[in-house]
Amino acid sequence: MTDDVHGTPGEGRTTQRVTLSRAINLGLRAAMEKEPKVLVMGEDVGALGGVFRVTEGLAKDFGDDRVLDTPLAESGIVGTAVGLALRGYRPVCEMQFDGFVFPAFDQITTQLAKMTHRTRGAASMPVVVRIPFGGGIGAVEHHSESPETYFAHTTGLRVVSPSNPVDAYWMIQQAVESPDPVVFLEPKRHYWDKAELDTAATPYPLHRSRVVRPGTDVTVVAYGPTVPMALRAADVAAGEGRSLEVVDLRSLTPLDLGPVEESVRRTGRLVVAHEAPTFLGLGAEVAARVAETCFFSLEAPVLRVGGLAVPYPVSRLEEEYLPDADRLLDAVDRVLDT
Numbered sequence: 001m002t003d004d005v006h007g008t009p010g011e012g013r014t015t016q017r018v019t020l021s022r023a024i025n026l027g028l029r030a031a032m033e034k035e036p037k038v039l040v041m042g043e044d045v046g047a048l049g050g051v052f053r054v055t056e057g058l059a060k061d062f063g064d065d066r067v068l069d070t071p072l073a074e075s076g077i078v079g080t081a082v083g084l085a086l087r088g089y090r091p092v093c094e095m096q097f098d099g100f101v102f103p104a105f106d107q108i109t110t111q112l113a114k115m116t117h118r119t120r121g122a123a124s125m126p127v128v129v130r131i132p133f134g135g136g137i138g139a140v141e142h143h144s145e146s147p148e149t150y151f152a153h154t155t156g157l158r159v160v161s162p163s164n165p166v167d168a169y170w171m172i173q174q175a176v177e178s179p180d181p182v183v184f185l186e187p188k189r190h191y192w193d194k195a196e197l198d199t200a201a202t203p204y205p206l207h208r209s210r211v212v213r214p215g216t217d218v219t220v221v222a223y224g225p226t227v228p229m230a231l232r233a234a235d236v237a238a239g240e241g242r243s244l245e246v247v248d249l250r251s252l253t254p255l256d257l258g259p260v261e262e263s264v265r266r267t268g269r270l271v272v273a274h275e276a277p278t279f280l281g282l283g284a285e286v287a288a289r290v291a292e293t294c295f296f297s298l299e300a301p302v303l304r305v306g307g308l309a310v311p312y313p314v315s316r317l318e319e320e321y322l323p324d325a326d327r328l329l330d331a332v333d334r335v336l337d338t
Contacts, residue, residue, distance in 0.1 A: 078129065157180075158207070170206075219245050276307055
């Protein structure tokens with residue numbers, strides 16, 4: 001992949017047209033240059049640059065004492081990161097695929113998430129667990145999971161997911177700087193999406209949601225891989241004379257529902273989309289809280305569009321499983337027809 005790089009004369013800025021994966025790489029570089037205690041660790045993150053090449057070149061530039069190739073043992077990776085954090089380091093762990101995080105689930109939820117509370121604040125846990133997540137790349141079993149709800153339900157963890165290269169660049173640096181453990185969910189099917197990145201811009205706050213497309217008829221809430229899908233659906237709806245307002249949650253815990261509530265008070269209708277199964281997914285939390293705070297503004301029940309109540313299917317069937325623009329627009333039709 002080639003990124004287009006060019007300067008902006010007179011402003012001292014450099015903008016680059018980069019992929020989402022490259023943006024994370026640049027963000028990690030910036031974090032490592034700023035703080036020598038930042039370490040990158042995981043399976044094949046060194047010479048190979050990671051399975052998606054997100055860490056490509058970091059070992060060459062920062063050395064193998066800061067970019068650590070680990071054994072194939074996810075529980076050991078996170079457990080080691082907990083120990084390193086206790087010694088003042090800021091480890092960034094890579095899980096090769098979403099389904100591989102489950103062997104590390106115990107370390108993440110019972111050690112990493114609880115250590116600060118257990119020590120009454122004496123020990124912070126500045127650890128980032130990077131997880132390529134979601135489907136859409138035709139992968140085999142265990143390579144297309146959406147585990148966000150498991151971690152969002154665990155007190156002590158912060159869970160975030162960028163949906164575009166610009167957010168990816170800034171959010172990974174903000175995650176590394178966080179004193180709390182952060183689960184960083186990377187929408188792998190959008191690793192190769194490109195956008196213009198200004199590395200001198202002011203970053204948006206890590207735990208704030210954002211309206212990414214204004215509209216007047218229906219509010220659509222999405223995050224990570226479903227944001228581009230929601231924007232495509234909004235384009236189609238616009239051609240049919242319907243105006244969708246799309247809100248990118250960006251942070252799953254803590255949740256910033258201010259822009260969502262403000263939008264719903266204007267549109268009166270809400271659809272929430274995510275790839276994870278609909279049952280007990282993030283959409284359920286968003287729907288419940290909007291029902292509490294915007295009950296008298298709602299003109300129709302809140303609808304959720306998500307994965308089906310089946311294990312993630314084989315690759316030839318994943319298009320039937322994943323929510324797409326058609327399913328989202330069907331939900332939009334239903335809330336407008338109510």
